[in-house]
Amino acid sequence: MYKEKEELLINFKNYWNFDKIYVNEKTINDLNCELVDQLEYIKLDVNRFNDSKNNSNRFSAIFGNIIKSKNCKKNISGYNSLRECYGILISDKDIENIKTLLQDVSEVQWDLFGRTFNSRYVYIFNEDKLTHERLNWNDFYVLKNYN
Known part of the structure; x- marks a missing residue:
């Protein structure tokens, strides 16, 4: 599992x-990154959700990891004036598993966490295909209702 997260x-x-991206190679165990995107400095928690035995724990850990990263300095120089926000990076292959995990989180809880801890993107x-999609935090939650 760790190998798959590292590969992602x-x-x-x-x-x-x-x-415009920073990954601390010395602490890759944290599996997070920082990037500059559309004039925002974004700290992302990185995870995979393809192991049904541990998905719930990984999903819960996202929230703690976002809170912990609020105390970390910016590591990409020259962007100190950008607004800092937080989010998660996931593989498109894990969407169905995450939709299942979101069933245990109310929309109010998801929104409140996002607003409280400035979590803006997924x-x-x-x-x-080497492509990405950036969804607003609350727009991602709505995905759980689509098949």
């Missing part, structure tokens, strides 16, 4: 503009 992060890093990365 490395593939996304290679896909993104190299001078990045969905397609590793096969």
